[in-house]
Amino acid sequence: MRDHIKKILLDEEKISEKIKELGSLISRDYEGKDLVLVGVLKGSVMFMADLLKEITIPCCMDFMAVSSYGNSTTSSGVVRILKDLDFEIEGKDVLVVEDIIDSGITLKYLMEYLKGRKPNSLEIVCLLDKPERRKAEIGVKYKGFSVPDEFLVGYGLDYAEKYRNLPFIGVLKEEIYK
Template sequence: MDAQDMGRDLADVLIGEDDIRARLGEIAAQVDADYAGRDLLLVGVLKGAVMVMADFARALHGPAEMDWMAVSSYGSGTKSSGVVRILKDLDRDVTGRHVLIVEDIIDSGLTLSWLVANLRSRGAASVEVMALLRKPDAAKVTVDVKYVGFDIPNAFVVGYGLDFAERYRNLRVVGTLAEHVYSS
């Protein structure tokens, strides 16, 4: 889905497709150098990281295995329940592995902080984080993020894996929604 396909639903494009692809290539080159000769396991956080993981993994020049987790810190509403639940766990054992968590976006950092601690407790040799987007103004806890694509303002964004009511994940850019989409 291109930006023009959204018509009036898209208020603004924050990051274009070419910029995303270029930045993922830069991060992949750094990861290739940092993990040369190591057994790298990419752990994507569902559902949002699907697009990031696919393009990032293809930009790598070294081998990397992929696995997926789905975690949630939300109940039925929009407020955090304070409890993180694993909705889908890893298929692989991380003991002794170098794990790189691949995220679409970091908001408060609460769930990610829990995930990093959880994977370390499982005996991973190392656990680092790569996120396409980070909202520094939304952080509630400090999470060490080794690789960041873009810092963005504290706005609700969609596209490139990020959704609103399960829509707009396939938008090729990152943008903000027009108010009429979410106010009705």
């Protein structure tokens, strides 16, 4: 797998440091609130697990699965909810946990969908942000890293469901996905 990686963009140490920082900010900002973290499957699993370890206040977690990619490398623009929340979020402070924000199309749809559930507040934390690819306006309260417009894998990010288990974030060689 590692021989498919052109270069390592973010190593384990950088990722860990940033997640500690985000966990501290979230803990401070949501002190005394009814915080629910909503992970967007599957990519957010590693980030969410590590982020939860760094949050020092009581919180709940839930997951959603949405898709607009299928097996493609670009969004189709058609968003499907594959798994909805298990718990009600009305009156709660919801923080959507996303691995990477690319075009923003899927996340914008998801945020509108969740607003209809009447949470007290609704914000986003993302590990990676690709602003060059943005097609939909998205407000991100907590952002880990701005990254270049390259095909990234590892630490939850995949290509055709592979590479998620790499402990770092790397650039996938073009010949793998072209």
